[in-house]
Amino acid sequence: MRLSRIASAVTAAAIAPAVLLASPAFANPGDGGAASNPSAPTTPDRSPADDDAQAEEDRAAVLRIIAAAKPGSTVAERGSAAIDAGPAAMREFLKTGQHVARDQDNRVLIAQIISVGGVSLAEAGREALKGTPEDRAEFLETGQHIARDIDNKVRVAQIHSSGGPGVQEAAEVALKGTPEDRVRFLETGQHIARDQDNQVLVARIGEAGGPAVRKAADAAMHGSAQDRAEFLETGQHIARDEDNQVLISHIISRGGHHVKEAGKAALKGTPEDRAEFLEKGRHEARALNEKAAEEDGGGNDGTGDGTEPAAGSGKADTATANATTGDQNLSATGSSRTLATTGTDSDVALAVGGASAALAAGAGLLLAARRRRTGAEG
Incomplete structure (x- = not known):
């Protein structure tokens, strides 16, 4: 009896592994069985x-960003600080810090x-400053140029409204042209055209x-554009006063x-x-002289001023008027205020008084002046 029990135990021990391996708990997951408690995948360890x-x-990436940034900018300063702070700071700068710093630079x-x-x-x-970082970047990229x-x-348009014929023509061409045409007009074109008018x-x-x-x-015609501007602004008035002094001295003498x-006081x-x-x-x-002569019984004490016939008699009055006033209303040179730039962007005085009328009447003189200069240069 004892021997049979021992034999049964040995038999059970022999077949137990086979039964266990064939059970669902030990089935292969690839054969459709559910794996029990699979182990989590492990992250490969990074080496130093x-x-x-x-x-x-x-x-290297941070250094490239610094090199492309403006010296002294927030981007450059924070990039340098990230390099000094170590790997973690550099990683953070590349992910978010550079964008924050760049937007601050854009605001400035x-x-x-x-x-x-x-x-x-x-x-x-101002609208860009109130908007998003993208709005500010867009303004700097394109919006500022459009505005x-x-x-x-x-x-x-303002220069056109107050300029002479040459300035107006050049301004109209610029208004019909490209943004670059308008910049060129404001920087150089208006000054060239204004000198032609001058x-x-x-x-x-x-x-x-x-x-x-x-x-x-x-002398101004043979000089520079600045010489002509100065003549129109001040030189013509100084020269006209010299002519007036000569004429008054002549009137006084006779x-x-x-x-x-009255002449000496003047x-x-x-x-x-x-x-x-x-x-x-x-x-x-002269009227006082004539009155005094009548009171003296028709004496000859100044029935005129001795240099010309009485007022309104023709030639002498015309010559005196030219010497006195000339074209005094043609006394300006170009633009009265700066409208720039550009820059860039300088002040050039605008024509005042009757300059527009004078330009219209004398526009034909420009061709003659050019021909005279061409002949002189030849």
Whole structure:
């Protein structure tokens, strides 16, 4: 009996492994059975060499960003700080820090642009500052150029409205052209066209003026654009006053008592006093002389001023008027205020008084002046 029990135990022990292996608990998952408690996948361990290689790559990337940034910018400063702080700081800078820093730099740049820009540029810049980082990047990339051209169109139109024929023609071409055409007009084109108009003015004033005015106008015509601008701004008036002083001295030398006294007072006064004497004062003084002569019983004490027939008699009055006033209303040179730039962007005085009418009347003189210069140069 004891032997049979031992045999049964041995038999059970022999077949137990086979039964267990055939049971579902030990089935192969690939054969459709469910795996029990599968182990989680493990992350491969990074070696120190891998970490060093990543840090070097990050360092190189940060250095490239710094090199492309403006010196002293927030991007450059924070990039340098990240390199000094180590691998983790460099990784953080590359992920988010560079974008935050770049947007701060964009804000500063936009503020600088709108501080010197026109109305449209300033308005577009303020909207970008209120918007997103993408709005600011878009403004710097394209928006500022569109807004600046709108401002340039306004400036060109303003110059056109107050310029002479040459300036107006050049401005119209610029307004019909490209943004680059408008920039060129504002930087150089308007000044070239204005000098052409000034040449017409100088020639007209010289032909209508006295000896000193003609001499100064001739020197300006043979000089530079600045010479012509200075002649129109101040030189013509100085030269005209010289002619007026000569004429007054001549009138005094042959005039009656009241004419002499009024003429001497004018010579001691201002250019305006001398112009006023030639326009009105001499006639009033002559009238006093005539009145005194009548009271003296028809004496010959100044029935005129001794240099010309009485007022209104023709030739002498015309010569005096030219010497006195010339084309005084043609006294400006170009633009009265800066409308730029561009830059860039300088002030050129605008024509005032009757300059527009004078330009219209004397536009044909420009061709003649050019021909004269061409002949002189030849």
